[in-house]
Amino acid sequence: MFQKILIANRGEIALRVLRACKELGIQTVVVHSTADADAMHVRLADESVCIGPPPSRDSYLNIHQIVAACEITGADAVHPGYGFLSENAKFSDILAAHNITFIGPTGDHIRIMGDKIEAKRTAKRLGIPVVPGSDGAVTEEKDAKRIAAEIGYPVIIKASAGGGGRGMKVAHTEADLEVALQTARSEAGAAFGDDAVYIEKYLQKPRHIEVQVFGDGFGRGVHFGERDCSLQRRHQKVWEEANSPALNAEERSRIGDICAKAIADLGYSGAGTIEFLYENGEFYFIEMNTRLQVEHPVTEAITGIDLVHEQIRVASGGGLSVKQEDIRFQGHAIECRINAEDPRTFTPSPGTITHFHTPGGLGIRVDSGVYSGYKIPPYYDSLIGKLIVHGRNRVECMMRLRRALDEFVVDGIKTTLPLFRDLVGNADIANGDYDIHWLEKYLAKGE
Template identity: 50%
Template sequence: MFRSLLIANRGEIACRIMRTAQRMGIRCIAVFSEADAKALHVALADEAHPIGPAAASDSYLRADRIIAVAKAASADAIHPGYGFLSENADFAEACAAAGLVFVGPPAGAIRAMGSKAESKALMVAAGVPVVPGYHGDDQSEDRLATEAARIGFPVLIKASAGGGGKGMRPVHSAADFLDELAGARREAKAAFGDGRMLLERYLQKPRHVEVQVFADRHGHTVHLHTRDCSVQRRHQKVLEEAPAPGLSPALRERLHTAAVAAARAVGYVNAGTVEFIVEGDDAFFMEMNTRLQVEHPVTEMITGLDLVEWQLRVAAGEALPEHWPPEPDGHAVEVRLYAEDPAEDFRPSVGKLRRFLAPGQSGSVRVDTGVRAGDAITPFYDPMIAKVIAAGHDRPAALERLSGALADTQIGGLATNLGFLRRLVAHPAMRAAELDTGFAARYAPALIPTPREAPAAALAGFAAAYLARLRLDAPGTSPWDLCRGFRLFGTAEELILLRDGARSRRILVRERRGDAEAIVDGGSPILIDADLTLGLRASVDGIWHPVPFTLDDGVVSLAFAGEEYTLRLLDPYAPLGGEAAAEGRLSAPIPGRVVQVLVAVGDRVVRGQVVAILEAMKTELRIAALADGMVAHIGCAAGDSVEEGTEIVTLAPPDEGASPP
């Protein structure tokens, strides 16, 4: 077995690999960018080395720097994790040339499966069914448009060199094809450096089902059962489970057989995943991921195996056990907790993670994360905060445990999909396993409800906890330190003013000897109390609630009764007009690069019209007009790098005209 292992990755997967390697007595070497100097994976490693600036292209994608660190640190092997260099055949070859073991498949297998077009040709030769489409070398717009018409709309445009939903777009009519093709090419080039596309028939209600495979160097290739990854947003997985529910025994066996055949066709070694599109009783090969998958914990939970341990054992030359595959025991479900805003089309969030309390881990609940409270979610990498996984003796039990784990999760400081995940796991269609890749879009009204105002009870609870914390944090006992309302005779009053969406919320707290009450928006008094010895808890009309909140630059992130609210704390004594907003100013929501500006000064635009496209955190964000208007000013150009808040386009009301450029 290896004595030392360099992990060529960051965040959650780096921490997860370390957990197993260190248990096996292997010294773990981490690498980190400037943005990750104080990251959790750096803190957990036996030693850690800097490899460059924050941008992945200058650090985690620099194979030369990573190999130099591995040699200087006397590493025996390199584990690439997933993403970054994990499916880079040149990196695998460079490791071998440097005398380092690459914990993954041979470079030839990575190359064979790295191109979706070439891999499909291999699968056809191996007798594995594929979705009808076009996988040819002619990448001209005319040829692709002709092939799309031949396949018939709707068609799916996919990046030939990548995965994870990047460069993937469904197109429902010929009129939209060229625009969507251009956008898919941009995404593919940005994510993979390769703008080649393939086309496939777009199935109407497909499921995304995959099979975990494992192979050693002694001729053994096995499957480790199925996973369902159908619940997605932006063509990226958000909930995975194992085994895939609702498959007939015959279909399940066909998937197992096809996955093993696919792995053998390319001389595969180590852990990999063969992905299929399933519709009814039909199953088609989609792609093979030549690495460990993000969702591997659900397979571990039902098999009792540590897949990272077996990756290391196979890479060290050991054979797989003769008794594989073990029979699945029970069911497991995983969700991905992201820093993103579901109400804004899952736009990534950046900022400091002010509060993060994960549920307690046990044999049936597991949390894999690479961050702690106080860490920053930056624009440079994937915004995943954690994976929450739960297992049970059957699917309903696993979902119940997962619901409980998500209810116990607390997070604050930036927008996340926690509320979306809670509603997703509880949804009747999820409980009934009515799964397909359109699930999230179909049930969006229930999963992403229209933002609603915080109820009076939530604001009363916040007022109690907020004022109690202010007093606890007061530097002294002087009335001037406490900043409290004071009356020589009568009732002390304190006013809290909040912005809740478009509405101002007014909380008047009255304190008498021995008790206090909150009057929210002039309504009936609500008795309140707070107890900070058990965390941020408040009594609202005699019922105790956790009311965790964070306050950062005036923004309040509040959790109450299972819902999350974002408000802005206002100064109730500020002069009028101080909060006037420039509604026509469209700015960058997060740092990124301007891909296109689609308007010019003087153009008239309508509400909802896309005026610019921004690329950030591997995602294209469309900046749209919030109201009808005329372009008065453009603050950037295509190719510009912009910070959060940078002006993109400013609109004037239609009757005001445009200012001179």
Template identity: 50%
Template sequence: MFGKVLVANRGEIAVRIIRALREMGIGSVAVYSDADRESLHARLADEAYHVGPAPATESYLKIEGLIEVARRSGAEAVHPGYGFLAESAPFARAVERAGLVWIGPHPEAIEAMGSKVESRRIMKEAGVPMVPGTEGEISSVEEVRAFGEKHGYPVAVKASAGGGGKGFAVAESEGAAEDAYGRARREGEAYFGDGSVYVERYLAGPRHIEIQVVRDKHGNAAHLGERDCSIQRRHQKLLEECPSPAIDPAMREEMGRAAVAAADAVDYDNVGTVEFLVEGDEFFFLEMNTRVQVEHPVTEEVTGIDVVQTSVRVAAGEKLPFAQDDVAWRGHSIEVRLNAEDAANNFAPSPGTVTVYEEPGGPGVRVDSSLREPGVVPESYDPLFAKLIVRGSDRPDALRRLRRALTEFRVEGIATTLPFFEAILDDEVFVKGAYTTGFVAERMEGLKMEPHSIGATADGAEEKTAREVEVEVNGKLFRVKVYGDEAGGGSAPVGSGAPQRRGKGGSAKRPAVSEGTVAAPMQGTIVKVFVEEGQEVSVDEPVCLLEAMKMESEIRAQKDGVVSEVLVEAGQAVRPGDALVVLE
């Protein structure tokens, strides 16, 4: 077994791996950027090394710098976690060339499953069910239209190297084919350095079900059952549960066999996840993630198998300590992702300083977090900062426990997804377990979520933010919300003495802008400008593409008009309220 392991990641997954290593008696080495100097993962590790400025391209994505830290620290292996370089075959090879052990599958498996085109070919040969799609990459929008004419619309255009909802666009009709083709290619190039795309039949209302697999270097393999990941927004998962409300034991075994066959087909040799789309009693291969997943805790809670420790043991050459017949599923587990996003404002990114942070506890409650006290959720990285995982004897029990834990979880200073999860627990479709991947789009308007702040005013007045205070009246304790500016001046309790619910965060103020000015709704970087001076635009027409916390958002015109000024360009950083385009 290893004596010391470098954790080439940050945030909650780095914390999770460091804790697993400590339980195994293995030393841990963390890396941190300027933005993460005071981070929990850097404080928890046995050793921590600075690797560069905040931008990931200058720190967490610098292969040479990470290898140098491994050498300096005396680490014997590297665990990449998820995201960043976790599915980078070049990084895996660089680790091996340096005489270190890569805690993940061999580079050839990463390459084979990282290419959506190649993985489809391999899975088809292995007999894994496939959604109808092109055999290889396409090179023109005409090929998208030809596929749509043959198979019908909608169709999905996907980046070959895509994943996590990036490089994915849907053409609902022939007229939307050009936009979908361009968006998928652009995101594939921007996020993965590969603009090649292919086309698949788009399943409008499927479940997104994934199977956790593990295969050692001796050819022993097993699956650990399914996770239902259908609650998503913009193809990014928000909630996962195990087992799925829609899968019976017979389908679980059938999907499990298909997942193991997928792992066998590429001689896989670590933990991984095979993702499927399920429609009725049919399932179709979607992709394979060649790493530990964000949602692995729900599998751990139900099976009792530590997925992270298993990945380390397999990489060290140990045989699987269990066979398929040893795997059992007991109870029900649900995970919700706490993102720095304003769920009531179309999940707009909300990075910043967390002023209050209190985790829930009690039986069946687990929190995997990048925080253990007030701190910062940096704008430079993914918005996920914590995961709340609950376990119950069955799904209704787990839902009751989730409701209780959510009321105890207190995060202030930023907007978060906590109100969204509180709201869906009152949604009959979710409670019945009858949801699909279309849940958020179909049910969002009906969800009752308390806004995080009063909101920007049209007359230029400063926006007020909410904070919670405790007051005692006649010997009884009340918690009330107080609104004030960012300096804390001015306040007015909400309500007339009745107890208020705990606040779940606030949002930064946004400077008011004049009518006709299209302003940035959030902090981020301009990816593309769609308009030029003198161009006529219509209401709701996109004028810019803005990226914030790994999410692209189209910024749209609020009225018809003619562009009189374009104030930004691609690559430019903007803050909330900055003017982007002026219309007359």
């Protein structure tokens, strides 16, 4: 087992990883920018190192500074959390060159799954169902028209190196295709330094279903069930739940087994999430995230397994602590992402939190690194906390969520709490009857 882990992140995920390390008896080092000197993870860590000014490129994305912090403190492993350098193959390679363990998959696996086109090819080879579309990058308009005609309109054009909805355009007719192709390539080049795009069939009313997987790096793989992340705004997840209210037991088992076998065959090591669009009983691969997800707590709630403990165990060479037959799913869990944003316009709302009170009671978990008097900096993602609720079934979970949202108090800034209080009372949400477009339509109506 590791002696000392450096946590290369900030906010709630840094605190989440820190807690896991402490439970395992591992010393912790955190890095921080000057803007995060008063952050809770900095206060609670065994050691902390300031690695630069507020801009991420000068601090949390500064590989040289993070490696230097490892060497100064004697950290023998790095947990990257999510975001920042968590899916940076170069970072993984550099750490390996310095005999520091990256708590995550190999650089090669990060590269394969980080390229959307190569990831789709790999998924297809591993037996994972994929969305009909181009086999590789599309550069010529005539090729785009031919592929679109073959798979049928509407189609969606996506950036190969993309994420977060950037470099993503929908064409409903051939007349739309030329502009969509040019716009997607331009956005992709500006956002990712790579203008390669590909084409897929655009599904009309799909759900976003993802499967949590783990591999030991030696040919064993397991799945920890699925999460439904269909409530999204601009391709950003807002509300996640496990299990999905849209799947039956047979579908759940089928897609889980497919993903676990694929991870084993790939020789993958650590945590990963295989994401799908789901429509009319069929699953279509979107991408694989080679890291811990923001929404991992809902999986922990229904399985009772600490996924960060599992990450650390696998990275240290200890293998998986469970076999597939050991994993049991109990009850239902929902996570709401609490952001420092206007609940209607979603404009960021940095500032000082004057009062912060979290809900409690059976089945309630709040992952947050903020506190009363904490000043939210304007430089980073607006996520300030996650409310996770677990119940014996979805009805109990929804009732408990309603109560927890009523108890949650954040004063001094605007947050998305009012949005969740609206959603929990909506009939479609109560019935689990929604798709990836539902939330944006709901917000557009101004309900």
